[in-house]
Amino acid sequence: MSPVTVGIIGAGNVIWAYLQVLDRLIPRGLARMGPVCARRKETWQALQTRRPGINLVADAVEVLRSDVDVVLIITPPESHSLLVRTALEHGKQVVVEKPAATTHCEAQQLSELAQERVLHLMCAPFVQLAPTFRALWGRIQEGAIGTVHSARALYGNAGSTWAEWYHDGSVGPLAEVGIYNLKTLTAALGPVVEVQSAESLVVAKREISGQVVRTAGSDVSHVLLKHKDGALSSLVSSHCIQRYRRPALEFYGTEGTANLLGDDWDPRGFEIWRNSAGCWEEFEPIDPTWLWADGLAEMVHAVREQRQPRHCLDHDIHVLEIIEASEKAAKEKRAVTVQSCFPPLDLWLEERHDRHHLHDHTRPADEQ
Secondary structure, eight states: OOOEEEEEEOOSTTHHHHHHHHHHHGGGTSEEEEEEEOSOGGGHHHHHHHSTTOOEESOHHHHHTSSOSEEEEOSOGGGHHHHHHHHHHTTOEEEEOSOSSSSHHHHHHHHHHHHHTTOOEEESOOGGGOHHHHHHHHHHHTTTTSSEEEEEEEEEOSOOSSOGGGGSSSSOHIIIIIHHHHHHHHHHHOOEEEEEEEEEOOOOEEEETTEEEEOOSOSEEEEEEEETTSOEEEEEEESOOOOOOSOSEEEEESSEEEEEEEETTEEEEEEEEETTTTEEEEEOOSSTTOOTTTHHHHHHHHHHHTSOOSOOHHHHHHHHHHHHHHHHHHHHTSOEEOOOOOOOOOOOOHHHHHHTTOOOOOOOGGGO
16 A cells, blocks of 8 residues: 655644654655645744755645645644644545644534545544553553542643743643643543533743733633543643642542553553552553654554544544533633533553454554
């Protein structure tokens, strides 16, 4: 089969991680680079210096009208929905950075369009694909720590010094950084039915690209989630966290405790306390070369193998509704219900499928 051609719309900071993914696929004949739309021509020289031979274009239409199989969209969040729709209308498979749309209703419409066109649409974050998280997920599903009743998550940074949209109120800390933890919490504990939250503005002014700008909206978010199966989880996300040293995710069950080490977008292994063992058991990361941008690799493999990607759009739509519900809960100072849902996920690692003689179309972890 011919290599899958990938075109890119957007050339901000995250492009280098996605190019690293392509660097693993291109030498193996699995993918090739198409045109890259970098709207600001002042960035071209730096891109050409670091990536000789890159085919730069100034208009996204040039990517969409090319012969690429997959379009990767890594532009500012407010542009995602329109670009995804246009790419699908041009018959392209689409990978888009988070969030896929500004509302869950918009995302649902994009999902329906992808289904109508028989095309794949994958939305970041791709944390549920990390082999280390999948291994921990499997232990939890098998009851290693009993019934999970509580979970805690935290992710944040000190904010952006390069992108004004980061602090202009269009995307708050929950949608920008907390979305990673939301995806992993819901992957592990299932859909959410109720949200309570509080938000705060801490840093009123920031220097971005040499200019002092006012922060709009909040930069700290605390969220309490009630899951459909009865578990409660809490999440802190912020653009004011300078450093932290704690597990990305903590799961508390009736028979033990499980912690994901590192961040869920960069897992460093996990540890489990089981009452039956009476000690902490620590597990090294599985495939430590896995990147948070490897959703693009999953799409390339899915296209080549003519299968569905290991991805659930209903899950992404649900996460977007949780974010909307959290914003409403903070504003109205009350609990807000969540109506959407998603089916049970199949994140079992391949060896588990082999052990139980189950059919699985996914590739071995060392080929991801």
